[in-house]
Amino acid sequence: MNGFYTTNGGKLYNCIEKDTAVGRTDFAYRAPAGYYSVPTRSVNPSLVMENCTSINSNGYGLQVDFAKNVQIKNFHLENPAGINGKGASLGGTNGQFSDSSVDIIASGDRVDTLAFGPKDHFVVPPWFSLTLQADDEVVLFSFSDRPVQQKLDLLGEKRSRVTVTAEQVELMQRRNRPAAAPSAPAPARHEEDDDDIPFDRCPAGGGRAQDRAATHLLPEEAP
Numbered sequence: 001m002n003g004f005y006t007t008n009g010g011k012l013y014n015c016i017e018k019d020t021a022v023g024r025t026d027f028a029y030r031a032p033a034g035y036y037s038v039p040t041r042s043v044n045p046s047l048v049m050e051n052c053t054s055i056n057s058n059g060y061g062l063q064v065d066f067a068k069n070v071q072i073k074n075f076h077l078e079n080p081a082g083i084n085g086k087g088a089s090l091g092g093t094n095g096q097f098s099d100s101s102v103d104i105i106a107s108g109d110r111v112d113t114l115a116f117g118p119k120d121h122f123v124v125p126p127w128f129s130l131t132l133q134a135d136d137e138v139v140l141f142s143f144s145d146r147p148v149q150q151k152l153d154l155l156g157e158k159r160s161r162v163t164v165t166a167e168q169v170e171l172m173q174r175r176n177r178p179a180a181a182p183s184a185p186a187p188a189r190h191e192e193d194d195d196d197i198p199f200d201r202c203p204a205g206g207g208r209a210q211d212r213a214a215t216h217l218l219p220e221e222a223p
Contacts, residue, residue, distance in 0.1 A: 002036040003057070010037060011048040021058035031083045032059035039066035041096070046070055054080060062088040062104070070100035077115065079108030087114040 003017030012035070021032035034054035040046040046069045053076040054061035061080035064070060067090070080087035087106065091097025106114035116132065132138065149155040 001030065001032055003034040003054070004036070004052075006035075006037045006040070006047060008040060008042040008046055010040070010046075012052055013048075013050050015049075015052040016055070017053070017057065017061075018055040019058070020054075022056070024058060027059070027083070031063075033057065033063035033089075034059070034061045034080070035063070036060075037064045037067070037070075040064060040070055041066055041068035044069040047072070049073070049075060052076070054078060057081065059083055060087065060089050061106075062090070063092075064090050064097065067091055067097045068099050070097070070102065072100075072102045072104070075102075075104045077104055077106040077108070079110055080114075082111035082113070085112040087111045 001021070003020040004012060004015060006012060015035075017034040020034045024032060034057035035049070035052065037047050046067065047064065049072045051074050055078045057080040059081060060083055061077040062072075062075065064072075077088055083089070086092065087108065087110075088104065090100075090102065104115045108114060132140070146155060
């Protein structure tokens, strides 16, 4: 019937399902799925799947119903036979799938729709992001009730927390600090021994230590 079955709080890591329900043709009782999870909404996270693979399932490769707070990372969906032309069903049988993060890498040619298709709806809260990739052209229409949520003070957003050390703060301050203007070089000064300064080339009052800063005339400028 199903390759793997999980319910509230189930966790699957590095699992591989292959050829689930191969040879079956009568799906009147229940359609098979390589991975089947229901219900998944009573705990948080209600389902965790990481690095799992479904290969050649004779039904859905992945089916999750009555779902909330699901975390599926790096799920490989390979060539499922699908049900009604779809290779996976995320809330598709009852319409309940929300507040979840899903990462599916899909391939195959036995179904028209591997993970999502025409007329599919995605409900993405403002604090989550949604990334879709497809081999063919995809047209997406989006709408939001953000203005209404803002008016009712119900809007929630996801913000990242960043830890900055004191050393990083100091480094940023140094980078943003304006560079100091280069200081002008001190004027060259020729000093002579007090006894070598002629009296007539010094200011009035004699030439001793206090007169060393006086500008001395060059020989060609001397009177």
